[in-house]
Amino acid sequence: MNLGPLEIGLIVLAILLLFGYKKLPDASRSLGRSLRIFKGEMKGMKDDDVRTKDAAQTAPVRGEIAGPAGDDPSTQLHEEARAAEARAAELRARAEQTRAADGSR
Template identity: 65%
Template sequence: MIGNLKPLEIVLIIVVILLLFGAKKLPDMARSLGKSARILKSEAKAMKKDDDKSAPVAEQTADTTAQQPAAPRTIQAFPGDVAGARPVNEPNRTTQS
């Protein structure tokens, strides 16, 4: 967009901005924008560090669950029925090509 603007048009836009916001407010606005950018950057770094710390923990829990045998599933006749519960014979899940 700037490539299509002529130098006179750019100067006119700058003058309009100065008239709207005033010369006194522009440095404050730029300072505020800089602070916001620094805060955003630091928060993004903190989130990235948190993700790096949580990734090994997730891998460890996946490893421990893979090592523990799954508890046998049971069928109950009705909720709370302990005497009538029996194990389920589940078919082995093998893939056939």
């Protein structure tokens, strides 16, 4: 599909008539924020997928011992809790950065 200058001009004129020239900057700003949030969420989902695959590859199979034979379950639970706390802190920091970026505009 080939758009010439006349078609593009008609499209721009129709948009101006529909939304008005005063609302276009706000609409474009809102669209930019939405795209930025969407892009960040997609990146987060990709990171989560990579972490899930890594965890699945290193997770013990049912009946398999995860560490050395002398490890007790409480040590493993403490390590998992530390990892979960680190992940929660990372997510809180990311959320604060997003709020700060949105608040500064």
